Amino acid sequence: MSLGKKAKNLVLGLTALGAMTMAAPAAAQTADSVKNDPGAVLPESLLGGTTVTLRVYGMSCPFCAYGLEKRLTALDAVDSVVVRISDGLVQIREVEGQVLSDEILKETVTDAGFSLREIVRDETT
């Protein structure tokens, strides 16, 4: 990673930290949910759209989670997906202007064979 990109990410990370501490209740909920996992909110969330964090039970191995990532990525409203297996978290960045409904998220996680326990939306735009 170049020095410039590192600096950009550092700025984005600090901005994200600031946004988490000052944002609306939804963002505060996110901060609570990920307080033990500082990396759970990605700097990329500031690049546009909304970050949705899912707490998913049952993900026990990389290949288990692969199916979930594939299914989520296939959704039109999904821009990118990061699966954090050991933390049981799935982070989704929505396509700008589109919203993933709770129903679709639950259906997608269930179809992949896992249990969706929590949805946290982090409005950062």
Place this chain on the structure above:
Amino acid sequence: MIRASLAAVLLAIPFATQAQGLPFHTESALTTAFEERGLRAFTMVGRRGDATTVTTPLVILPWAPHHRVTTRVVVPLVHKGFETTGSSYSQTGLGDVALAIKWAFHVRDRPAGTTRLAVVVSGTLPTGATGAAFENGMVAPPQLQLGKGTATLGAALAGTIIRGRWGLNFDVGHARSGAHGGFQFGAATRYDVAIGFRIPDRVETIRTRTVQLYLEWNGVVTDRSEQRGLPVPNSGGHVAFLSPGVQWVVLPQLLVEGSIQIPVLQTFNGTQPSVGVRPALGARFLFF
């Protein structure tokens, strides 16, 4: 011919070609990832006395109609043969195609873990050849044929418990086959337990390459076969293997694996030679 008959009896103990759990030989209750839609292929070599059996099943998981239900088709390429002084036999071709459906009727997920129970109903179709003959023209006994010549039906209960880097899989199942040409293979009851251990402990993303180590106990108790309604004395028994294995998840959708089955318990009816070590190598690919 006596040796040929003996070898035929030895081959009556089937390979667990239907075992498609995440461990190499033990069934699992998972219906996700490599158990959902994909391909698996492996080759297993077994020897008993002068007899050799090589099975290369191609396992196809074509359809998962529900997140708790998967289907499976197993197309096995089989080689059976033996060689002694002045006598040899060799057959290679398609074995009996197997079909199975798995239903996970109990699922309880937790962070980085799960507890699942499943029922697996399976059967084989008589697609393997049954007319192979010795060099002298005499038709070989049923155990030396590539197929049984009759359908088989079975059911199994499988369980999977995963807690972080540790995993436990187990199954117990029973299968029966019909009769063909007056011969009926003995019913088989199999039981398997597998303990798994993942390296590394923490898996950050699905791109993390991991290695799974397994130690399995694979047992099968086979009833005596019957020839024209009479039990075959030198058939059936109880065989169990201790099976260490390793799997390397090269990519999220590609896994290569190896296992070696070491016989630790051999209690046969009548006179039957001992079972040898069974090495096996394979790979799994997720295609959806």
